[in-house]
Amino acid sequence: MTANTDTAAHTDIDWSTLGFTYIRTDQRFIAHWKDGAWDAGTLTTDNTLHIAEGSTALHYGQQCFEGLKAYRAKDGSVNLFRPDMNAARMQRSCDRLLMPEVPTEMFIEACRQVVAANLRFLPPYGTGGSLYLRPFVIGVGDNIGVRTAPEFIFSVFCVPVGPYFKGGLSPVNFIVSDYDRAAPNGTGAAKVGGNYAASLLPNKEAHDRGFGDCIYLDPETHTKIEEVGAANFFAITRDGTFVTPKSPSILASITRQSLLTLAHDRLGLKVHEGDVFIRDLDQFVEAGACGTAAVITPIGGIQYKDDFHVFHSETEVGPVTRRLYDELTGVQFGEVDAPEGWIVKVD
Numbered sequence: 629m630t631a632n633t634d635t636a637a638h639t640d641i642d643w644s645t646l647g648f649t650y651i652r653t654d655q656r657f658i659a660h661w662k663d664g665a666w667d668a669g670t671l672t673t674d675n676t677l678h679i680a681e682g683s684t685a686l687h688y689g690q691q692c693f694e695g696l697k698a699y700r701a702k703d704g705s706v707n708l709f710r711p712d713m714n715a716a717r718m719q720r721s722c723d724r725l726l727m728p729e730v731p732t733e734m735f736i737e738a739c740r741q742v743v744a745a746n747l748r749f750l751p752p753y754g755t756g757g758s759l760y761l762r763p764f765v766i767g768v769g770d771n772i773g774v775r776t777a778p779e780f781i782f783s784v785f786c787v788p789v790g791p792y793f794k795g796g797l798s799p800v801n802f803i804v805s806d807y808d809r810a811a812p813n814g815t816g817a818a819k820v821g822g823n824y825a826a827s828l829l830p831n832k833e834a835h836d837r838g839f840g841d842c843i844y845l846d847p848e849t850h851t852k853i854e855e856v857g858a859a860n861f862f863a864i865t866r867d868g869t870f871v872t873p874k875s876p877s878i879l880a881s882i883t884r885q886s887l888l889t890l891a892h893d894r895l896g897l898k899v900h901e902g903d904v905f906i907r908d909l910d911q912f913v914e915a916g917a918c919g920t921a922a923v924i925t926p927i928g929g930i931q932y933k934d935d936f937h938v939f940h941s942e943t944e945v946g947p948v949t950r951r952l953y954d955e956l957t958g959v960q961f962g963e964v965d966a967p968e969g970w971i972v973k974v975d
């Protein structure tokens with residue numbers, strides 16, 4: 629066991645230096661699907677899986693996952709942010725890959741149990757950290773042909789995390805990739821591992837050139853922005869409209885969906901979901917990446933072929949992006965009222 633996976637070594641975590649790296653926590657939830665039904669599932673301290681060598685998850689990528697966070701709120705309670713949306717998205721991913729859906733109630737209960745069993749890993753209020761939950765479904769059991777698995781595992785584990793991109797609310801620069809992360813009628817809208825395997829090389833090449841990650845254009849015409857690494861894109865126009873791309877090959881970000889609501893209802897901005905052409909970057913005065921892990925990461929500049937386009941600034945967050953960040957994190961950490969149904973408490 630290395631220091632990084634040793635639970636005992638992390639009883640006094642330095643919350644201020646948390647990044648987005650694996651830390652072994654105490655308990656995880658695991659349930660099995662066989663003969664048409666999920667069992668009740670249980671918590672376990674075992675952080676390894678023992679699965680059949682022919683498991684479809686290993687050979688044919690029959691698996692999907694989710695990512696959501698638990699937050700220590702200002703009043704000391706524990707908040708899950710819109711877990712019903714993650715449950716619904718995982719059901720859509722399961723449908724796309726012919727896997728059995730995990731019912732919403734079971735999904736949320738599993739998340740609750742995992743948070744409650746790992747409370748000592750939940751970063752205190754005020755540190756900016758949170759407990760990242762990773763639910764997943766994998767196809768397992770003896771098999772060799774390309775077909776759906778005879779059995780499935782649903783599991784949820786958690787890891788305490790800080791910011792995904794180093795620097796928190798400091799702007800990050802991105803580069804437009806020549807690679808596609810998804811095909812036009814492929815699995816881009818599902819949260820399946822294959823999309824992320826396809827992104828490893830473009831991500832490495834972006835890092836090697838000094839960028840935080842890459843921007844993917846639409847796979848059909850390569851003219852419109854789709855995703856920013858593992859996050860959605862948004863921008864603010866000169867007249868203060870919140871704009872975000874709409875496409876069938878984008879993963880429907882729950883953060884983005886929430887920002888559309890908060891931008892409109894709380895900040896009084898006009899909002900627009902539609903095409904965001906890469907040639908039109910100069911229409912925007914601010915831009916950002918949004919997601920559970922990325923939260924809101926301001927985009928300093930975007931490299932596209934030989935041009936480097938800077939939005940607000942390469943070093944300072946723009947004013948609208950900051951207001952969106954404050955409103956979103958305010959809801960998540962219980963500092964401002966949440967829209968109806970957005971916060972689910974862990975008792």
Ligand SMILES: Cc1ncc(COP(=O)(O)O)c(C=O)c1O
Nearest residue numbers: 858859860879881882883919920
């Ligand atoms: C490809 C991709 N896009 C967008 C997002 C952001 O989605 P969400 O806000 O639901 O975390 C994620 C992370 O889940 C992602 O992996």
